[in-house]
Amino acid sequence: MIKLSDVSYSYLDNIAALCDVNLEIKKGERVLIIGSNGSGKSTLMKIISALIYPLSGRYFYKDREPNLKTLKKNDVHFLVRSEIAYLFEDSDSQLFSPKVYEELIFGPKQLGLSDSECKKRVEAVVDMIDISDLLSRPSYTLSGGEKKGCYIINTDIKS
Ligand SMILES: Nc1ncnc2c1ncn2[C@@H]1O[C@H](COP(=O)(O)OP(=O)(O)OP(=O)(O)O)[C@@H](O)[C@H]1O
Ligand SMILES: [Mg+2]
Structure with a gap:
């Protein structure tokens, strides 16, 4: 259902947040992500929620890929928005x-x-x-x- 393949992300070009993350979550699975402060948990959740996009690597939700290109078509983003909840820390x-x-x-x-x-x-x-x-x-x-x-x-x- 959720698949990340070699996903990397950094802020402002030089603050590394995720480095080559591979993750697969199947329907019905419950997954807990833990890590120290600043280790990239929120960044990972923002990518899964399609609020930001991988700078390299690929993210798929139900075999579809939300990114800047598909944003124009809107349907994959509508799918993600209607099925994934992101609770902001603030x-x-x-x-x-x-x-x-x-x-x-x-x-x-x-x-x-x-x-x-x-x-x-x-x-x-x-x-x-x-x-x-x-x-x-x-x-x-x-x-x-x-x-x-x-x-x-x-x-x-x-x-
Ligand atoms: N908007 C931002 N601009 C610049 N750097 C950021 C931004 N958001 C996060 N970072 C940096 O990216 C890295 C990962 O941050 P992230 O918020 O994903 O960590 P986290 O695991 O959720 O941390 P916490 O447990 O403190 O919530 C950290 O080095 C952080 O300082
Ligand atoms: Mg966080």
């Missing part, structure tokens, strides 16, 4: 709506779901993590843990 990087409810419904709307399906998904997650009292709050007023909980809805909750 929640403030990804919360931008005026109120929690708008934050929650943003993800499902971007997936092109109907209004009723979007509302259904928001309600399901609000019930699941019991945050009905937060819906009318501005996102920036939430606690660190509450902010991270709110982002979960932005993925396909069926998968």
Whole structure:
């Protein structure tokens, strides 16, 4: 399902973050990636989420390759965005709506779901993590843990 082949990445041309990483994750497998600070875990997750692309080597999700060329066509990126959730270390990087409810419904709307399906998904997650009292709050007023909980809805909750 997820395959990296000799993937390398560096920031600003000279800060090496990943060097020739090979990784294969099959459907149904659960994988824990551990490593010291600065060892490249977040960079790896950003590549898997197609937020950045390998500078060398190749990354495949379900045998398709998200990269700058396929970005124009959008379909492989849509697939990755709708099936892979990336929880930023700093929640403030990804919360931008005026109120929690708008934050929650943003993800499902971007997936092109109907209004009723979007509302259904928001309600399901609000019930699941019991945050009905937060819906009318501005996102920036939430606690660190509450902010991270709110982002979960932005993925396909069926998968
Ligand atoms: N935006 C950036 N610009 C420049 N260098 C970066 C950037 N992000 C990460 N790095 C560098 O890339 C390397 C890998 O960083 P990365 O964030 O992937 O590590 P990590 O394993 O997630 O660390 P941590 O456990 O501290 O979260 C480190 O040397 C880091 O300093
Ligand atoms: Mg990290």
